Amino acid sequence: MPVLRFGFWENRRAALDKEGWAMNENDYILELKDITKEFPGVRALDRVNLRVRRGEVHGLCGENGAGKSTIIKILSGVYPHGTFEGEIVIDGVPQVFGGTTDAERAGVVCIHQELALVNELTVQENIFLGNEPTRMGLIDWNELYRKTKELLDQLDLKIDPTDKVKDLGVGQQQLVEIAKALSKNAKILILDEPTSALTEHEVEILLGIVRKLRQNGVTCIYISHKLNEIYEICDTVSVLRDGQYIGTKPIQELKRDELIYMMVGRKLEMLFPREPHERKELSLEVRNFTVYDALNPNRKRVDGVSLKAYKGEILGISGLIGSGRTELVTAIFGAYPGRKEGEVYIDGVKADIRSPVDAVRMGLALVSEDRKKFGLVLDMSVANNITLSSLDKLAKLLLRSDVEIIYAEKYISQLRIKTASTEVPVKNLSGGNQQKVVIGKWLMTDPKILILDEPTRGIDVGAKTEIYKIMNELVSAGVTVIMVSSELEEILGISDRILVMSEGRIVAELDYREATQEKIMHFATGGH
Amino acid sequence: MRKADIRSFAMIGGLILIWIIFTILTDGTFLSARNISNLIVQMAVVAILGTGMVLVIVTGNIDLSVGSLVGLAGGVAAALMVWEDWGTIPTILFVLALGTVLGMLQGFATVYMGIPAFIVTLGGMMAFRGMLLGITKGISIAPMNNDYKMLGTEYLPPLAGYVLAAIAIAVISYILISRRISRIRHQLPTEPVARLVLKLVIIAGLILAFIIVVNFYKGLPIPVLIMLTIMTILSIVAGNTKLGRYIYAIGGNLQAAKYSGVNVRRVVLSVFTINGLVAAIAGIVLSARLNAGSPAAGMMMELDAIAAAVIGGTSLAGGVGKVYGAILGALIMASLDNGMSMMNLDAFWQYIVKGLILVLAVWFDVSMKKKGG
Known part of the structure; x- marks a missing residue:
């Protein structure tokens, strides 16, 4: 050298x-x-x-x-x-x-x-x-x-x-x-x-x-x-x-x-099953939310964000990697390690969410962006993963494995999870099916608000469409759905309303009918 | 065959091999009813500690303080009974409470103050030993109350042993059969009926053989009864309660457990608390057997307990391990100890061989994992 x-x-x-x-x-x-x-x-x-x-x-x-x-x-x-x-x-x-x-x-x-x-x-x-x-x-x-x-x-x-x-x-x-x-x-x-x-x-x-x-x-x-x-x-x-x-x-x-x-580039494919949604009452409100970096406490990852999410709609949050989307939703969920300021209201009631334990109790669910790191215990079975957040439903003192299997089977069929049985270690499933297991885990908690962070990352096209369909079904069932995604097509194809983040702030709010990929990119890359 | 099964078979095979070797080398004395009875009494304290240690290690932590806690529990019990004239029941309750509180304190320091468990419990190991020396003033305190002593030295009457064995066989059969019925109802794969029957026959045979052998001598030793009871309770906790499920989830993927709304701190705190209680029970059994509170009691026992858990298949990386494995691990080590001392080998050999067995067991696990079988 x-x-x-x-x-x-x-x-x-x-x-x-x-x-x-x-x-x-x-x-x-x-x-x-x-x-x-x-x-x-x-x-x-x-x-x-x-x-x-x-x-x-x-x-x-x-x-x-x-x-x-x-x-x-x-x-x-x-x-x-x-x-x-x-x-x-x-x-x-x-x-x-x-x-x-x-x-x-x-x-x-x-x-x-x-x-x-x-x-x-x-x-x-x-x-x-x-x-x-x-x-x-x-x-x-x-x-x-x-x-x-x-x-x-x-x-x-x-x-x-x-x-x-x-x-x-x-x-x-x-x-x-x-x-x-x-x-x-x-x-x-x-x-x-x-x-x-x-x-x-x-x-x-x-x-x-x-x-x-x-x-x-x-x-x-x-x-x-x-x-x-x-x-x-x-x-x-x-x-x-x-x-x-x-x-x-x-x-x-x-x-x-x-x-x-x-x-x-290309036009939107028929990948996105859009269904008419009707916006109902206010479900989640975030006011003046600021999140500081976990390692660098002077750096703001999210800077004074306010947003509202309603029952019966899919709220899309777009933005480039590093724009603070993930930090925003994980901090709302109480899982982000850095300091945070601001207020969260669920159904009009102020919610003090300090940890995911609080969040789950208040009806929040987060499908995180990295399912292997934050979503699944890979060595555990499909059934054990699905029931992990709602073990209270499997009886009081001793867990009942028959009840557990009934629940697991319910979500396996509802979400069309392809698995040999409820007992297979979840690591043996394909990416799309693993993601569905994570979604199943959260559905079992009967969430009021479901946040999905990059829900279709790394999974194939067929499974993607399935996950969009599931999201539509949940919205019809009265769940508030928030989707964070860096895929523009997905944001445009699925959301009813789109928030664009850039450098920790929400820089634009667009109705899906007026939004285009170019517009979102324009705002996301710092245009005005 | 599943990986866990292969491992269990290897472990049991290893145990049988050790027993055969010692039986040959001692002209059959090793397998005498008297010696088996001695052997299982010898292993009981470490085995009890090992069962609690499995839970701690599965969460990805470690507890180095249990050896000193064993000594402290025995020392406090002796001091209360001999010097303060406490009755047996109040003494036992006090000592159990002491172990629970000390375990909880260490858990608190680990999860709420963020000090690594290794350090917290290393501190505990030194501090508890110091307390013990302070309380006993460096001398053995004896004798214990008579009924207290029984916990370490008495035997269950033969008839009671048979009744217990019958109950155990009935319960195990009921569980295995009802599980099978439930699996068929849910269309899960089941083993052939013949295999289930064979399994039941083997289990029933082993339990019966065990009871017959110990009854041949004096009956089921109380320390072993305590050990089996704790193993059963902790196995149920690990396999059939929310707490147990969370323990494995935390060890398997801490972040995922946290993101799933598991109260990680509370679970780890509970595990340390349970382990403190278990150590106090082990301390009572040991001091009852020795009929004294000794300042040196339980020395290095935390390492034996860890070794028992690890030989029994518990992974130090967390997430993997079975409570009954620690019993098998302790049995393997106690067999080596017992067999070698029967052959009048110097004590140093015991350390060397046990050390090699520990490393070998983990090497086996590591190479199995590499194969990904």
Whole structure:
């Protein structure tokens, strides 16, 4: 691995000049050819071709599930050679990546959404982790400090190399990640939603650094949902949709509307069984609700939100990842670990919900966004999972297994759950059926208000439609249904009323008849 | 065959193997009625502790304080009876209350103050031992009241033993048969009738054989009766109550349990409280058997209890474990102890072999999990 020296940028720039990087319009540092990646039952990428010019900031856009993460994982060696079809060409040379180390050796370094730093180690230890300068087998601390300082200076970062990472803000940690990437001599730096956890000010600093990297000849692939950032920083934008490559355009030639259309594309399919709903009385009211980040108590995840949900309607909450949707609903449910302020009223009565125990007692139910983490005890049987929140119904002192089976069978048939029996461990079921088990668990509590966070994430189209039908049935039965989703089609196809969140606030309220994907995207990406 | 079944069979097979080896090496003395009776009395205290420990470990916690709590319970009982002339019943009630409160306090520190259970109960282990030394002033307090002593040394009359065995067989048959009927009603897969009958015959045979063997000597020892009672109660708690269901849910996926509206803190607090009570009972049994409150009683017993639970199939990662497993685990360890001392092997061998068995049992679990069978 090459060692950084003084004049690192100058050397690199000179080297790149020698190669004539800026001279040739068609000088592609990276070419992806016919990349196809399949997961069981899903084609995540379908013959994707992507070319990135040397020294540019190349934006990569698409809805959730469009295939951006998959392509990054292929590019950075997380999915090794052989697990996908197609070819990665860097500097004209086809690459075979057996793992991330190979990719890094070829100059491709990825900064993931979730930071990969060791909190208890210092900045310098983190940056050179696994690559420490040594003298006679021992770490050469002076050299380590000097190299780190040099790197941080080049990025104009005022961070002490001996600070512990945990003492830095999230924004600074993100920048340390970049420094770490550069220490590996990155030629192609991939930034995956780098600003999703940052404050506005930190975003500015980060964008400044990306510009500096561009001046110094590093090619960046920049993935973001926030179109403002894309327009501010990128030279070129490529769009993916449903695993397919849609197109690449220089940013100056691409209007915002056009970009959104490329991302959103097609007409609504007949996936969404819309039924006429009639709004009845007010069921849930949230006033002036603010939620602070669990780890960073100064950061507001939800900022003064007020909303009303009525019986007999499906309220859709849309917004990009990180806009505070999940934090809002989990905090209402009493499950979010961070501090919260504001008031919640259920059927006009003030509800003091401090934990999910309170929430369940007051008739709230939350189908959380990650069913494996928050929804199911995977080793337990289907029946045990369905009855977990309503064991009171299975007799007083001793549980009656026959009653339990009757209940389990009721929800298995009502929700059309495909399972060999009530006793199968729930981990053996498919994603869609697992999700139905979670819904069944909540139906058994006879909820007044059912909140579904990304109810159809990771499940196939058939099961999706089934879940929409179930939601319609519940609304007819008088349950208030709130659905959080980042899939625009779903929001448009199912909701009666749509709230759009952006940066912790509700920025728009739309009736489904007036809402379009473009409108929602416009508000969700920070437009006014 | 299901994974849990394979494990039970392996455990029982291991136990039988150990018994065969010792029977051969001791020319049959190992399997004499007298020795079996001794063996099960020896294991009773650790087995009682193990059953409570299973619940704690299934929630994903640990309780290192039970050994000291055993000693403290015995010491307090002795001090009350010998020095303060308390009657047996008040003494027992006081000691049970003491164990319950101390268990609850540790549970409180764990769930409401957020201190890891390992640390809280390590503190408890030291503090309770200190209290015991303070109360006993470092000496053994003896003798206990006569009726108190009976709890550790007496035997159930043979006739009562047979009646008890008959009741146990009847209840188990009723449960298995009614479960089968209910399963058929709900069209769940059932085992063949022949297998059910065979199972019942084996269970009834084992219970009868057990009672006959102990009656051959002096009858069913009271400590073993207490152990079996606690095992039955805790098995019902684990398998047939809300609390039990929540215990497994918390150990299986803490977040999901929380999001499902399970009052996680209250459940874990209850488990520590129960474990404190169970430790006090074990302390009473031990001090009754020793006929003294000794400052060294119960030393290192928490580790034996953990080992019994783990050998019995309880996973330290939480969510998995059966109460009866701890009895089997304790029986395996007690058999090793007993057999090796009968062969006049030095005590150090017992530690070495027990240590190896513990590691082996967990290795077995780990490799089973890897196969995903």
